[in-house]
Amino acid sequence: MTVTLADVAARAQVSPATVSRVLNGNYPVAASTRERVLKAVDELDYVLNGPASALAAATSDLVGILVNDIADPFFGIMASAIQSEIGGPGGRAGGERLAVVCNTGGSPERELTYLTLLQRQRAAAVVLTGGVVEDAAHRAAMDAKLRKLTEAGTRVVLCGRPPAPGTGAVALAFDNRGGAQELTEHLIGLGHRRIGYVAGPEGQMTTRHRLEGHRAGLAAHGIAADPRWVVHGRYDRQAGYEAALELLRRDASLTAVVAANDSVALGVCAALRDSGLGIPGDVSVAGFDDLPFSVDAVPALTTVRLPLAEAGARAGRIAMGREEAPPGGIASVRGELMVRGSSGVPRG
Amino acid sequence: MTVTLADVAARAQVSPATVSRVLNGNYPVAASTRERVLKAVDELDYVLNGPASALAAATSDLVGILVNDIADPFFGIMASAIQSEIGGPGGRAGGERLAVVCNTGGSPERELTYLTLLQRQRAAAVVLTGGVVEDAAHRAAMDAKLRKLTEAGTRVVLCGRPPAPGTGAVALAFDNRGGAQELTEHLIGLGHRRIGYVAGPEGQMTTRHRLEGHRAGLAAHGIAADPRWVVHGRYDRQAGYEAALELLRRDASLTAVVAANDSVALGVCAALRDSGLGIPGDVSVAGFDDLPFSVDAVPALTTVRLPLAEAGARAGRIAMGREEAPPGGIASVRGELMVRGSSGVPRG
């Protein structure tokens, strides 16, 4: 039915072994026979059987990329960058590697499931992005799985994700805390003293780090953190909208609102507008991440730019073994404060 | 080294075949032995070897999803929906299917490469999204590849992509032409007569269909299409910005600008604002797709909503054989006109 390596061998008048060698290009083969084989491959329209190849070689050309939400540009940009370093020549048989993006939906269970699936496929490497849930059981399970993967020879890279010590995984972690602190200090520098904060979901490390950075910023300037000024919600626009209304209800004297990320910030802006408040005239707003749409918001959003594409590309290269891992297997990736129109001096 | 099915069989005191049956759950197995096997699997921490399984069964649990640009929410939303129907129980061994998203970057060559890779892996199904290049050679090559895939038993679904007759692929095509016409007629209904159009890249079918719809709208109301009113560019914000400036330069009397998609429309809005023009006071603007950010633009964007998530989910189900293909293997998916703040009556 389907044409196999043996068919090609027969057509090229060589042994199957020789065809294999030509295809993998690892062994010396006479130029003349190589051409004959390639010609036969072409004529027969032969395509290598991946599973058989992977079975015999005990490894595959698959590289997994795990993301929380593929519909979110935050992850899309990273995935795209990772993948751009993984695709292209360099795979085993026939050249290309297959970068596969897996959408976990932020569920720890699905994350584990995907890792198992990748493990099954004998993936060459796995890059995990996104935050991590602060649940001891899940972390332990994840770490065990990661360790098993690295032990089996799969390269594991954490991109924009906290390190997993003892697993053999390389980590490129975002400095969420530092970025958040810098952002809050920027607002304080403008004169703000009553600053609301729309945090992400509780129980996530990213949420906690950004909030901690915010509080550190306040503390550094001797501002007492009023618990009423913090609201938790999802990392999306809708949550930001609702949270902003709630903040206003709790304390209408706030002069600035910091959001956990840019999408949330957009929701905050919408809520403020709908409440008849000007930005930044009445209330300043700031986000985090600097996604492409943030510069297009009206007014443009003050935020912390995370080098998503750069970090992704680096993670991809490390996963491919084309770049050395950072010392200790851990690197911190800093964000950059982007001051734009949505932040200004406080009213009054 | 690694634990195999045989190890599990030995531990559970059954034959390898029985273990396989338990894992695949396709054959009747006594409850008691099933439990014994499951226990052994757990104790040994066994993970199925995907390649070996795929080799023996001549098919794998891989499902490929091809997208033009994973960083673009347009594709992210579709991919997410497709994947949500593919993941979950229902795969062969052990339950889950592995949905893999492949980023083609809009390059026909990469598209073909990925299809070959997927073919190698004996993918169970492939869903292709995005537009198609109007190049005869590439289309022929694509069609040949698609035919080979379907002939090999891989289910192929085109989601938001024109049909590929004779390939056996099921197509869910967006009605770009109809949506574009409706949008333009909406503007005409408001009183606009001088309407600029920022088209996508030439040589793409999506670009052509949307432009044709726009022209059909003009024609339906007896408006002569001035060639100066159309500018081509990429499907991104930057291109929209530049194109809007160019349109204004060519004819400052335009009262409305229709963009090829929402990202382009955002660029158009930015250019108009930077030129001191009000929206819709001076110039009305409209987009296409209705991506999540469009409702957040200021003013909110009038556009044509494409049911990305719905179409993706349906494509996913068809790919899984959980929903019947439409009659003739082709369905047209209509968009819905969303009238919002960016379109109004013409000035003067």
Added chain:
DNA sequence: CTGTTAGCGCGTTCAT
């Protein structure tokens, strides 16, 4: 319901 027997298609020793 379960065990036995053959391959699936390829990579990789060993020879030559």
Added chain:
DNA sequence: ATGAACGCGCTAACAG
């Protein structure tokens, strides 16, 4: 530089 033979780990008949 090339060929022959074996086995990777699993599934799918076929028995019983």
